[in-house]
Amino acid sequence: MIDIQTFILYGSIFISLFFEVFLLITYLEVREELDLEEKYLGKNIKWFPTVTIIVPCFNEEHTVSNTIKSLLNLDYPKEKFSIIAVDDGSTDRTRRELAKFEDHPQFSVLSKENGGKYTALNLALEQVGSELVGCLDADSFVNPDALKKIVPFFDDATIKAVTPSIKVFEPRSVLQYIQKIEYSWGIFLRRMLSSLGALYVTPGPFSIFRTEIFRELGAYREGHHTEDLEMALRMQKRRYKIVNSHGAHVYTIAPTRLRALYKQRVRWTYGFLNNAIDYREMFFNRKYGNIGFFILPIATISIFSALYLFGNMLWNGLTKVFNTFVKFQTVGLNWKNSPPSFDWYFLNTSTTSFLILTTVTLTLIILYLSLRLSDGKFKITRGIFYYVLIYGFIAPLWLSRAVFSTVFRKKVSWR
Amino acid sequence: MIDSKKYIIAFAITAVIFSTAIFVSNILGQKKLEDTRAIEDRVALDILSSETQFALLEETSCSDIGPGFLSKELGSLGKKLSYAGNQTEFNSNDLEYLKRSYFLLEIKDYLLMKRLTEKCGIKPTFILYFYSTEDACEDCERMGYVLTALRDKYPDLRVYSFDYHFDVGAINTLVSIYKVKPDLPAMIINAQTYYGFHSVEDLEDTVPALQKLAAARAKALETATTSSERTN
Numbered sequence: 001m002i003d004i005q006t007f008i009l010y011g012s013i014f015i016s017l018f019f020e021v022f023l024l025i026t027y028l029e030v031r032e033e034l035d036l037e038e039k040y041l042g043k044n045i046k047w048f049p050t051v052t053i054i055v056p057c058f059n060e061e062h063t064v065s066n067t068i069k070s071l072l073n074l075d076y077p078k079e080k081f082s083i084i085a086v087d088d089g090s091t092d093r094t095r096r097e098l099a100k101f102e103d104h105p106q107f108s109v110l111s112k113e114n115g116g117k118y119t120a121l122n123l124a125l126e127q128v129g130s131e132l133v134g135c136l137d138a139d140s141f142v143n144p145d146a147l148k149k150i151v152p153f154f155d156d157a158t159i160k161a162v163t164p165s166i167k168v169f170e171p172r173s174v175l176q177y178i179q180k181i182e183y184s185w186g187i188f189l190r191r192m193l194s195s196l197g198a199l200y201v202t203p204g205p206f207s208i209f210r211t212e213i214f215r216e217l218g219a220y221r222e223g224h225h226t227e228d229l230e231m232a233l234r235m236q237k238r239r240y241k242i243v244n245s246h247g248a249h250v251y252t253i254a255p256t257r258l259r260a261l262y263k264q265r266v267r268w269t270y271g272f273l274n275n276a277i278d279y280r281e282m283f284f285n286r287k288y289g290n291i292g293f294f295i296l297p298i299a300t301i302s303i304f305s306a307l308y309l310f311g312n313m314l315w316n317g318l319t320k321v322f323n324t325f326v327k328f329q330t331v332g333l334n335w336k337n338s339p340p341s342f343d344w345y346f347l348n349t350s351t352t353s354f355l356i357l358t359t360v361t362l363t364l365i366i367l368y369l370s371l372r373l374s375d376g377k378f379k380i381t382r383g384i385f386y387y388v389l390i391y392g393f394i395a396p397l398w399l400s401r402a403v404f405s406t407v408f409r410k411k412v413s414w415r
Numbered sequence: 416m417i418d419s420k421k422y423i424i425a426f427a428i429t430a431v432i433f434s435t436a437i438f439v440s441n442i443l444g445q446k447k448l449e450d451t452r453a454i455e456d457r458v459a460l461d462i463l464s465s466e467t468q469f470a471l472l473e474e475t476s477c478s479d480i481g482p483g484f485l486s487k488e489l490g491s492l493g494k495k496l497s498y499a500g501n502q503t504e505f506n507s508n509d510l511e512y513l514k515r516s517y518f519l520l521e522i523k524d525y526l527l528m529k530r531l532t533e534k535c536g537i538k539p540t541f542i543l544y545f546y547s548t549e550d551a552c553e554d555c556e557r558m559g560y561v562l563t564a565l566r567d568k569y570p571d572l573r574v575y576s577f578d579y580h581f582d583v584g585a586i587n588t589l590v591s592i593y594k595v596k597p598d599l600p601a602m603i604i605n606a607q608t609y610y611g612f613h614s615v616e617d618l619e620d621t622v623p624a625l626q627k628l629a630a631a632r633a634k635a636l637e638t639a640t641t642s643s644e645r646t647n
Contacts, residue, residue, distance in 0.1 A: 331564040349443040354436035
């Protein structure tokens with residue numbers, strides 16, 4: 001008889017493996033498409049639609065100036081492009097920073113009392129008359145060719161939104177290096193989800209929408225502090241097509257300290273879980289395609305299975321450390337009398353260890369493909385080591401907190 | 416649109432990976448058990464050979480008994496079985512069987528050694544050790560570390576360890592002969608019973624037989640050092 005713990009353990013590993021295999025099959029399917037996109041996307045554009053980018057700001061005095069400059073630097077016809085910055089009741093010098101650009105014909109500023117990012121976006125949306133509209137968080141910067149790599153997708157009338165590839169801006173600290181690798185994995189994942197029609201976030205940094213969808217679906221909502229996730233799910237529920245342009249690069253300043261990273265990720269995970277609850281009717285529903293049938297359920301389950309696997313490994317690790325400590329306390333080091341000898345008998349050859357080894361191998365393969373997709377080539381960097389060694393220990397911190405807050409209905413702070 | 420074929424292929428590949436992992440793990444688990452069985456066979460043969468030699472002793476003298484008279488592999492066999500007991504990949508019936516024969520081999524080895532002691536006046540030091548795997552016995556685990564350390568320190572020391580609650584008639588007989596109470600861990604060293612945990616130092620201080628071994632070891636070390644100094 002298999003006991004319940006073994007069942008959960010095998011179940012968690014099976015789900016992780018299945019998801020990895022599924023992603024790799026998807027990659028094999030879209031490989032040629034990726035090559036074509038890399039070669040031709042953004043060249044010989046015939047139609048330049050009008051675009052407005054909204055920059056919501058709350059206390060972003062250090063970064064907003066560069067954000068606006070990067071937008072003004074975009075390689076796009078000036079007469080077709082405008083920027084609306086919204087000062088959402090900043091208490092620092094953000095307003096003064098924004099004022100520096102006020103003479104620019106493409107630029108305008110709106111001010112309001114602080115009400116949260118979605119209220120800032122909605123205020124600006126009322127003023128938008130362009131065909132396309134997007135948002136750029138005030139801590140992010142765009143590559144000059146980013147918009148040109150997004151706009152061609154709108155030639156397809158069924159596509160309602162396009163998301164970019166988000167990268168970490170000039171990593172310096174260990175945590176930022178870890179996030180750089182994590183974001184690369186995100187780039188790969190988003191591109192695969194795009195092909196599956198299963199993107200469930202239209203991220204704050206530079207997702208571009210057809211303006212008409214806001215008339216059809218309504219304005220942004222609070223969305224449990226993740227308005228970008230809520231909007232994507234609302235679109236998916238209406239079967240609106242969202243795709244990803246992996247060649248459109250946006251850089252964002254990643255948190256340098258664990259506390260800030262923890263808060264950000266608790267908010268993201270909490271937002272995901274609560275929006276998933278709000279949109280639960282999509283789960284396992286074939287009507288919504290891959291996103292309902294597979295991606296939303298697996299993304300939810302993987303939060304719990306990651307926590308379970310981590311708990312399991314932590315328990316085993318601590319037991320081993322404790323036993324070694326007891327042994328040391330009882331007989332001391334005692335290594336002189338027993339020289340290390342290799343006997344394959346004492347190698348762990350359990351089914352679980354083979355399965356975990358396979359899962360880790362597939363993860364590394366996906367990581368390799370992710371880095372190649374995001375950076376154009378694979379290079380061994382210190383970030384990879386930091387990521388492999390540290391990420392597995394810190395991610396459970398926010399995952400568990402977000403699950404806790406969701407279960408006990410506690411609000412999470414947004415920054 | 417949902418591409419059912421892709422889901423089926425992904426499921427099939429995952430299932431193949433799972434089955435392969437289970438299959439390989441079972442094969443290796445079996446191989447390990449076969450290895451253990453092979454060691455048991457060798458130990459049994461060692462004992463048989465020693466017994467035969469012993470029977471012949473009636474006609475010859477004790478001086479014919481060489482240093483390899485008692486099996487050397489009981490210790491490593493014990494280690495392997497105790498490792499296997501903590502793993503999940505082994506067939507529990509097979510493991511039970513191997514443990515049963517291990518305990519019996521230990522008792523046979525112990526009896527042979529006792530007869531040898533009586534007949535030839537050789538006095539090997541041995542410990543009969545009773546532990547429990549049924550109830551949480553932290554001291555048993557620590558005692559196990561101590562005995563392993565002692566065995567590493569004194570290669571001539573023979574430790575016979577028995578699972579107190581294992582259903583083998585011979586263990587029960589041994590328990591009743593020595594009147595071992597279920598107050599575990601328990602040790603019998605030269606007919607004296609010790610209960611509870613004892614550290615390496617405790618045992619070396621209080622057990623006369625170990626004191627002798629310690630003295631012999633110190634002497635051997637001293638001789639080795641002097642001779643190496645002379646060579647230099």
